[in-house]
């Protein structure tokens with residue numbers, strides 16, 4: 001019988017590696033937790049959603065915490081190291097995009113900006129800061145920041161999410177350069193539209209599922225496992241010369257254009 005693996009299968013063996021995933025209870029983070037666990041890694045999920053986390057597969061540890069709170073981030077890193085002896089991979093994934101934030105800047109409630117800044121940007125920084133302290137001692141580690149296609153190209157209606165996702169790219173570049181000589185790689189991943197609760201909550205603002213799918217040259221939106229597979233590769237030895245850069249996992253969206261406008265353009269004069 002052939003031992004060839006089918007195209008697209010992921011063959012990384014992560015046994016002995018310890019992974020901390022923020023926002024791992026749902027969507028893309030959940031798929032990342034699952035794929036790392038299936039590849040033999042020890043996985044810790046940090047999330048605010050206890051209910052969804054109760055459905056995590058056996059063997060995945062859950063730490064309840066809000067990534068916008070530095071103490072919660074420190075606690076999750078400490079728990080991981082105390083329980084499992086180290087931290088090899090941090091996936092900064094927890095982020096929010098409330099449907100009410102799909103408005104022009106002058107209509108954006110400042111509370112929405114502050115909340116997105118706290119979770120989507122400061123949260124990544126808090127977790128990375130405490131993870132790096134561990135990784136420097138180990139002289140090894142990988143950090144993956146979940147960014148977005150919205151970081152590279154923009155659309156109307158994302159005055160907070162777009163700029164803050166762009167900052168996630170630059171966090172990865174800056175930290176990647178800073179810690180390259182300490183054996184720590186830092187990268188970002190920029191998904192196109194992926195079928196998760198976050199996207200389902202904003203389908204209307206994106207013109208509906210069909211319109212959103214059509215904007216991707218592959219003619220569909222992506223699956224969380226397809227983003228997880230990229231994260232696994234980037235975290236593996238196969239990507240040992242990849243740092244301070246970004247990988248778009250977007251069905252070709254970036255080469256084609258951008259996400260849909262959430263509201264009609266005014267008539268041109």
Ligand SMILES: NC(=O)c1ccc[n+]([C@@H]2O[C@H](COP(=O)([O-])OP(=O)(O)OC[C@H]3O[C@@H](n4cnc5c(N)ncnc54)[C@H](O)[C@@H]3O)[C@@H](O)[C@H]2O)c1
Pocket residue numbers: 022023024025026027028029046047048049052065066067068092093094095096119146147148149190191192193194195196197198199
């Ligand atoms: N789904 C997409 O199309 C898409 C596209 C581009 C980028 N992304 C990015 O991918 C990542 C995951 O998105 P998703 O679609 O899976 O989202 P999701 O809403 O389905 O899941 C996000 C998870 O983060 C958790 N979370 C939210 N706030 C938190 C906090 N303060 N502390 C801890 N956990 C918190 C939620 O409970 C949830 O489990 C995000 O960074 C998002 O910006 C998603």
